[in-house]
Amino acid sequence: MNNYKEIYTGKIKFPEEKKRRIKKKLVKILDEKNFSEKEIDLISYSRGYWPISLQWFLKGYLPSLPNFVTWPINTEQVSEILKLAKEEKVPVIPYGGGTSVTGGVVPLKGGIVIDLKKMNKIIEINDLDLTVTAEAGINGKILEEKLNSRGYTSRHIPQSLPASTLGGWIATKAAGQFSTKYGKIENLVLGLEAVLPNGEIINSKIKPASSTGPEIEKLFLGSEGTIGVITKATLKIWPLPEEKKLLSFKFKSFTESLEAARKILRKGIYPAVIRLYDEDETELKFQDFTEDRESLGIFIVEGMKEITGQEKKAIERICKNEGAKNCGEEPVKKWLNERFDVITDISQYLPMKVVFDTVEVAATWSKIPTLYRKMKKEISSIEGVLLSSAHASHFYLNGACLYFTIGGIPPEDVKLEDFYFNFWSKAMKACLESGGTISHHHGIGLLRKKWLKEEIGESTYRLLKKIKEVFDSSEIMNPGKLI
């Protein structure tokens, strides 16, 4: 973010005549009840869950407001809204659960919010293909509960599950807590339907794999509302696992716990969950189970009975070889109990005027140790930073994601925003210098836009801009985000 003041644009004023015209057309498309320009609705769709905007909100500052909020109930309505927006050159902000932590849903230039939450039907659960097809606005928890009641799971369980949506996951390339075994959302989507900014509807085949040239629909993965609106998607599902085994170990250091994880994956064992906490985070969260400066690791293996037992044994052996001590099931149960709770911490931080955020980056194994050290050093060197702990919870044969939690109180002469963007700058710079990728699953949004060019390289960046233009020549789709 070059200039955060850009966000305080307030409500964009259209000429009255234009406003009336757009309103009339929107009401015609949607019906009065699925359209609003009430202040309470505009406010509700102004913020998302970008941490700095929470601080602004508490002071009573509202980031930019949209001009209209719409709740289409089918793909055709989405298409009509987009046609209208293009005709009138009005920005459109696709909105799922509003859990974006990067300013992705802030209506920077006003316009029309398209909230997908009323498009929330499950269209088909296919037992033979093991797929679920649903409308993009379906809530994660509702989807998972419906699947569970039929004996399945999507195994895509982000911490924001109770509030985020299928479309939002795809648009941000989200990752769930079980991603080590089942993959991120991009590994789970088998097909989708989307509406292009000119109103055209595209539909991809549901397929396990194909070799038919570049798959255009895949551009919607991580598109953050900038090339169109996802209206439907098909995901892989799994029968609920027969058995689960919970394990935890304490390691002498975070480096050693990471080594253990690397060796486990190298043996071809993919636990559904691996969570390794650095020494600081272990102290904060698992004090009762560890001694000074240890690193706790928790593992969940799941699947068929015959296999989980064997995997458990192998993990125990590898961790022991790394010098770890067994901590039993309790730490895992503690995590399972608390895994959707963010508000307890937040309600403690905010009144103390603590500025906080989470930064998730990733790298291949060879770069992980430097990435961790460098980011931690840079962040904690900032005056006012009180916390810079990390954990790793998404693992791959070739590397892992590191997830930093940063919190601090700006020194007296430093503005809140300067402090916040400063720790982000330091973190991003350290990440890029260590060869890491600047986001593993939260996306770019408003927040990380500044570093995207460096991340992907100038030529690729230019190409990406051109691709966006092909989709969105009128530049109406979620302006100011991603690119």
Next chain:
Amino acid sequence: MWRGKYRNILICSVCPNICGANCPVFLAKNTETVSPSGKARVAYLYLKKKILDVTNSVNLFYLCTECSACQIICPLNISLGEELRKIKEELGENNLVPFYLKQVKEITEKMNLFGMEYSEKYAGEKEGKPEVLLYIGCSASRFRGKTVEAVINFLRKTKTGFMTSPVHEKCCGLPLLQAGFKKEFIEIGKVNAEEINNLEVKEIITLCPSCTYTFKEIYPKYGLKIKKRIKHITSFLIELVNKGKIKIGKYREKERVVYHDPCILARQLNIVNEPRFLLRKTGVKILSPPHKGKETFCCGSGGLLRFSNPKIAEEIAKKRLKDLLSTKPEVIVSACPTCEETLQKQLNQIEWKVRVQVRDIMEHIHETVTIGN
């Protein structure tokens, strides 16, 4: 605000809506604004006087069934409904309660939420030396005559000395509080407490879980004290069974019954197993609906939603009925006259498709009861 009475509103306003998917109003309307955190965000800005549109903000605060489904999943154990009630009390003090809740204020004169005639309907019943005050409640007297008759028959059959309110039964006052009329709530509460305390009964049994909850838990918070044991009818029944005073026969063998947990009974009064225990004794097959026990789902008539927004209330009722019917029951049993009335009304609209009865647990049980061992 972090230390004041609105602390929890503030916390909810910065929560990412962890409880959203539990909230019946949110699930019926699917807009960010009516979600629990959405309401808290508007409430926070309203309290900070940052909102110009007061009317719509106030209307929004009443889009809550006060069912506390949010509290069940909240790591901080906050019920947004309870928190919003604090704002409503201020609205009441400043004469800002929305016009559509005027009917509620009339409770102070008409004594019953649905009109004077219902406050007299079952007044003056008496049997033996009354040890028990049967407190019928607004909803049962207005809508559930069958339930009231079943209870009275039951009490007579079990030779329980009981009475109903001598001349008029006055509403417990909860709707007043839910609308924001705190002063009026305290007034009616005082009259109720005085009248009940003067009776020679030892305990009060109520048909409506809300009445028990109000007398037992809410009155003391407002300095009102009822010096009698207060029980929901299901607790009373269980005691009779446990003491061996009554026996429930398996007269309803093989009937397919789905039990709908009333929110307040399950969540506030912790009565979840008792009704099932009683049902099991009648020999029925108890079916398991989505959302049960403390995780139950509101019937739509919680709070004052059916007055503030009948359409959303109906949507919620539809959803709940669908859940219950998904178990393919012959009978829906509950233990709250308001839930029963709501579900029955909803069922009537699709009666041509399904033949399902709605019964209060007392209607279900009273005929199967015999006295002693």
